[in-house]
Amino acid sequence: MEEREISQAVISRLPRYFRYLGELxxxxxxxxxxxxxxxxxxxTASQIRQDFNNFGGFGQQGYGYNVSxxxxxxxxxxxxxxxxxFVIIGAGNLGRALGNYMNFERRGFILRGxxxxxxxxxxxxxxxxxxxxxxxxxxxxxxxxxxxAVLTLPKAGARHVAERLAKTGIRAIWNFAHVDLNxxxxxxxxxxxxxxxxxxxxxxxxxxxxxxxxT
Amino acid sequence: MEEREISQAVISRLPRYFRYLGELxxxxxxxxxxxxxxxxxxxTASQIRQDFNNFGGFGQQGYGYNVSxxxxxxxxxxxxxxxxxFVIIGAGNLGRALGNYMNFERRGFILRGxxxxxxxxxxxxxxxxxxxxxxxxxxxxxxxxxxxAVLTLPKAGARHVAERLAKTGIRAIWNFAHVDLNxxxxxxxxxxxxxxxxxxxxxxxxxxxxxxxxT
DNA sequence: TAGATTGTTAATCGATTAACAATC
DNA sequence: TAGATTGTTAATCGATTAACAATC
Numbered sequence: 422m423e424e425r426e427i428s429q430a431v432i433s434r435l436p437r438y439f440r441y442l443g444e445l446x447x448x449x450x451x452x453x454x455x456x457x458x459x460x461x462x463x464x465t466a467s468q469i470r471q472d473f474n475n476f477g478g479f480g481q482q483g484y485g486y487n488v489s490x491x492x493x494x495x496x497x498x499x500x501x502x503x504x505x506x507f508v509i510i511g512a513g514n515l516g517r518a519l520g521n522y523m524n525f526e527r528r529g530f531i532l533r534g535x536x537x538x539x540x541x542x543x544x545x546x547x548x549x550x551x552x553x554x555x556x557x558x559x560x561x562x563x564x565x566x567x568x569x570a571v572l573t574l575p576k577a578g579a580r581h582v583a584e585r586l587a588k589t590g591i592r593a594i595w596n597f598a599h600v601d602l603n604x605x606x607x608x609x610x611x612x613x614x615x616x617x618x619x620x621x622x623x624x625x626x627x628x629x630x631x632x633x634x635x636t
Numbered sequence: 637m638e639e640r641e642i643s644q645a646v647i648s649r650l651p652r653y654f655r656y657l658g659e660l661x662x663x664x665x666x667x668x669x670x671x672x673x674x675x676x677x678x679x680t681a682s683q684i685r686q687d688f689n690n691f692g693g694f695g696q697q698g699y700g701y702n703v704s705x706x707x708x709x710x711x712x713x714x715x716x717x718x719x720x721x722f723v724i725i726g727a728g729n730l731g732r733a734l735g736n737y738m739n740f741e742r743r744g745f746i747l748r749g750x751x752x753x754x755x756x757x758x759x760x761x762x763x764x765x766x767x768x769x770x771x772x773x774x775x776x777x778x779x780x781x782x783x784x785a786v787l788t789l790p791k792a793g794a795r796h797v798a799e800r801l802a803k804t805g806i807r808a809i810w811n812f813a814h815v816d817l818n819x820x821x822x823x824x825x826x827x828x829x830x831x832x833x834x835x836x837x838x839x840x841x842x843x844x845x846x847x848x849x850x851t
Numbered sequence: 852t853a854g855a856t857t858g859t860t861a862a863t864c865g866a867t868t869a870a871c872a873a874t875c
Numbered sequence: 876t877a878g879a880t881t882g883t884t885a886a887t888c889g890a891t892t893a894a895c896a897a898t899c
Contacts, residue, residue, distance in 0.1 A: 436832035617651035
């Protein structure tokens with residue numbers, strides 16, 4: 422039924438719907454029309470209906486969408502009804518910050534281990550997790566059914582680690598390093614290139630200043 | 637000359653070009669054709685030429701593009717030839733991690749201050765910066781020509797702080813909080829919604845598993 | 852039943868790719 | 876000059892929006 426290939430443009434919008442529906446649900450709102458949701462989220466009602474219909478009809482004519490039901494369904498589509506074990510590779514500032522961030526747990530993402538090759542850092546505790554040496558990476562992944570590896574280390578290291586990961590049973594890499602990784606198709610990669618994001622911001626600051634200067 | 641409105645799709649690709657060109661330059665590569673760059677970056681040569689031509693002709697027929705020149709030009713387009721002072725609001729794990737990250741400085745983004753309202757955290761040092769109380773935010777922004785505010789605090793706080801920021805001379809917000817901010821057009825907002833990114837990853841893991849199960 | 856609002860088809864818009872003339 | 880490769884126009888593709896019949 423839901424076999425058509427869904428475009429990544431649609432996928433990228435799902436978490437935002439999920440966020441808004443969660444807030445509506447918490448406020449006790451029971452139902453919402455695409456029209457009302459559209460003015461709340463500043464997107465067109467048409468897009469909302471198209472997006473939801475990629476996954477089958479979640480609404481009801483004349484009524485709209487049941488907030489709580491829709492929230493749950495989108496959660497399922499996003500796979501948030503499952504548990505995912507993850508490890509963090511690179512226990513520097515960013516790695517430790519992500520390790521300490523508890524909200525991922527709420528969504529079913531469970532931190533199982535952290536790795537680093539700096540003797541200074543190995544053995545340190547982040548919550549109840551000990552930072553382990555890189556040698557133990559592969560065996561730990563196998564033994565603990567790890568799905569996701571979070572890469573928070575410098576460029577060169579990231580490329581190398583990605584190659585090691587490609588040989589394990591890992592399913593996905595959440596990549597914070599400033600490189601594009603080259604891994605088999607079976608491993609999903611999601612990049613968070615913070616400096617790219619900052620550069621976009623920088624561009625837009627400049628653009629706005631120029632526009633003002635001109636008009 | 638470069639007055640046409642450039643689409644955000646193009647802008648989003650610029651940092652990636654910049655990254656590849658920087659690496660080529662560091663490797664001593666002097667020139668590159670759109671064809672060669674295209675196979676390196678796994679995009680079409682046509683797209684590369686279209687993208688660059690949004691900003692005027694950077695290449696030369698029969699020759700290609702001068703790597704170092706193109707790198708500099710894209711840097712300028714992104715506004716990386718200027719200095720931007722920034723503050724971090726929310727000195728939790730993520731805020732401190734970003735504060736400690738030195739690479740932003742290399743691109744002209746200079747950390748000037750950090751703020752929090754938790755007495756536990758106020759006064760702590762991150763590099764040479766003292767975490768200040770929230771009361772001092774507005775005056776500090778005025779006195780130190782702050783361009784960018786990085787928001788690394790919980791939802792509710794973020795919305796409130798964004799309102800306060802809207803009344804200052806700030807130019808941009810780099811928003812790590814899981815809310816959409818409502819600020820005047822004159823303030824550029826770039827969102828880094830980490831949990832959205834993680835959900836996308838989760839979706840793609842699931843999708844791949846389903847595809848495998850079927851075929 | 853009448854009114855509301857979805858699900859879905861058709862129209863539009865924008866972004867990507869292909870093709871090729873211009874030119875170094 | 877001949878070959879290479881850009882800059883740019885035209886064609887295609889995909890995503891968004893509009894419109895409306897289906898239906899609760």
